[in-house]
Amino acid sequence: MTVLAIRNLTLRIAGRALLDDADLAVDPGRRVGLVGRNGAGKSTLLRAVSGRIAPDGGEIRLAARARLGYVAQEAPAGPLSLLDTVLEADAERAALLAEAERGPDPARLGEIHERLLAIGADSAPARAATVLAGLGFDAEAQARPVGEFSGGWRMRVALARALFLEPDLLLLDEPTNHLDLEAAMWLEGWLQRFSGAALLVSHDRFLLDRCVHAIAHLDRGKLTLYPGGFGEFTRIRAERQAQQAAQNERVLAQRAHMQAFVDRFRAKATKARQAQSRLKALERLPPIEAVVEDAPTRFAFPEPAALPPPVLSLRRAAAGYDGRPVLRGLDLRLDQDDRVALLGANGNGKSTLAKVLAGRLPLMAGEQHRAPRLRVGYFAQHQAEELDPDGTPLSHMQAALPKATETQCRAQLARFGLDADRAETAVASCSGGEKARLLLALCTRDAPQLLILDEPTNHLDIDARDALVRALGDYAGAVLLITHDPHLVELVADRLWLVADGTARPFEGDLDEYRALLAERSRPEAARQEAVPTRRDERRERAEARGALAPLRERLKRVETTLAALGKEAATIDEALSDPRLYARDNPGLLARATARRAAIAREVEALEAEWLELQERLEDAA
Incomplete structure (x- = not known):
């Protein structure tokens, strides 16, 4: 017996078929992830199952007396x-x-x-x-x-x-969109313990891998069910596409061989009967089914100009609102090659820190250093509410870049998949994913050296999230991430900052250790006291050891950054010294200064490389 049966379902919006003769069954206690590209019809399907809209054809049947839970879009x-x-x-x-x-x-x-x-x-x-x-x-x-x-x-x-x-059947539409990482982790645990059935629309790979029994893929109006989580879905789908392509190649080769025989011997009386037989065999061959692959989504950030390190630093800083500090004692530094993710529950001050670094909130105390000519790109979800609903992506970009040509504005929009048609679509008619792409295009229009992304993946489908990860990997600037998406953190961030207890500081550990820390904090006090003391002591000792090594890692990073900068400067001087025109100039002082600086750089590099080796050995010995 199924708790939800969908048979021959057809759903249309504005005359366009989102589902066409689709089928799906959800058994009691089974959690099914519903995936598909933005605009495929996933949210529409949930509304139909909840009874909020009527299908255009087919049927949706719930088990008798089944209780239905649905998160409506209205708060x-x-x-x-x-x-x-x-x-x-x-x-x-x-x-x-x-x-x-x-x-x-x-x-x-x-x-x-x-x-x-x-x-x-x-x-x-x-x-x-x-x-x-x-x-x-x-x-x-x-x-x-x-x-x-x-x-x-x-x-x-x-x-x-x-x-x-x-309920017996729980319908969830992007449930992690409004959650911080801590709440998303709690929801993951809740779903794993949930005994009812669930149909879950999500673009969160981590949630789909850990919390569902099967994946329903909505593509071109059809629903295809795959066993396992998202990783298994992608593997099986890739294998099926490869098998279909191989089958097509075999059929094409067989067709070509038979057609060649027919073309060669059709006119010969001795071979006419065989040629006719080959023609009939050709008709019986299975039709060629096209392997339809979606065009890959691609994002591209403009190349930023290089700045000397650090691009931004805070020392003994405090920030807040209306004279009341939210964060104190901030001693943080960002270099242009940093990838930092902020951890901490909502309300702890992550967005406050982001606004300070973006230059949108002045310090209440302390010092802030910003590199000259530093440009910051700031992405925040609330900015979607500030877009002109009657405007288009093109008109927004033209307003943001008044000196740019229309071609240049369109090129910046195209970096984030807003093609010619979507560039001229009214914002009111754009999907959430398209608005997010527009905000990404707007905040990177000046090729910033620091990119602050506050929940950038809300409303982006899985392909767009993958495109964002690839683009950030190619980006030559610093990145500060605030996100509930563990997949994005693990693929992008190489450093973690914990915002808690009224301050922000480096977290010496990875996401798994942070999850363990949250799990430990969420346990009842009695249970914590009953825990084996040696295990608690071991965790404390590991934390203290990581804390002791933090200055070494920080110094090692600074040495690597300085070595990279000196290497670039040395290459520039070497290029100048190799130019015959330098020696033809009547300026011996310029040549002497260049030679002296090159020798000084060589000495600095030698000293720093020795220090780097010493630091590396100390870290390896302590590991």
Whole structure:
């Protein structure tokens, strides 16, 4: 028995078929990831399953008495507290409690209490509080009216309502879009323990690899089910495409051989019968099925000019709002080859730090050094709300680059997949992914040396996320990432900064160690005290050892940066010294200075290389 059966489903939007005679079945307890390119129809399918839109053909059947949970696109609002807003999602519990308060006859009251006991009504507030806490709301926040929170936080409340119900079928549409990394990790654990069925739309590879039993691929109106997570899906799909291509080659070769025989012997009486036989065999050969491969998505950042290190640094800095500091004691440095990801829960100050580094928030105290001619590209999701809905990507780029030609503006948009047609589409008609591409094009228009990306992958499909990773790998500037996407962090970042306890500092560890730290913090105090002391001591010793090695790693990085800069300077001087025109000039002082500087660089390089070897040996001995 299936909890959801989709048969011969057809869905159309504005006359365009998103699903055409599609089939899918979801069994009880099975979690299925729904993937496909932006605009393929994934969200539309969820709305159809939830009953919000009617199909144009076929049927969608839910199991009898199955409870459905769906996170609507509209964020809840109103005077109710967060806790009451979540409890309100259980309509049966709310109705029974209201009926009990009206004082029905004793027999009915007994039935009500029996049913309340059966659905766990007494434990509901505790369960709701646990879900809210996992999504980042402390006890104080849970008592506040939901209308006081921003749209992103209210969408978390909408997610909490769906999770609290623990339905038979849970429909989730990009559930991690409004979550920080900590809340996304909590959701991952919750889904792994969830006993019901789920249909999950997500572009988060990590979530799809760890939380689903199968992948449903929506492509060209059809749904194809693949077993396993996203990694297994990509492997099987690639194998099937390769097999289809090989089969096509065999059929083509067989056709060519038979056709050559027919063309050669059709006119000969002795071979006519055989030629006719070959023609009939040609007709019986299977048709050639084209291997349809999507055109790869490509992003490209403009090449930034090189700057001397550091491009930006903070010393004893503090930042905040209205005279109240959010972050203190900031001692941080960024070089042009740095790739840094910020860790820490929402509300700890990640966006505050990003605004300081972007030059959009002045320091309250301390020092800030910015390299001359430093350009910063700042991407933030809220900027999508500032776009002119009546404008086009082209008009936005022309306003941002008033001195550029239309061709130059179109070329910058094309770097992020906004082709000629999409460049002239009204922003109001653009998808979330297209708006994100426009924001990326706008924030990199001046070829910045520092790129600050605050949740850049929200609304980008998996292919676009891969394109972003490749583009960042080729980018010659510094990158600061704020993201809930562990896949992006692991592929892009080579350093982690933890924003917590009112400051930001380097985190000497990887994402797995950070997950372990969060898991340890989330355990009840009694459980932590019962843990084996030697294991706790070992973790503390490892953390202390990493902390002791941090200055060595930092110095090693500075030495490598200085060596690279000296190497470039030496190459420039060598090129000048090899130019005969230098010696023909009547300027012996210029030649003497160039020769002296080249000798000085050689001495500096020799000393730094010796220091580099010593630092490397000390780190290896301590490992």
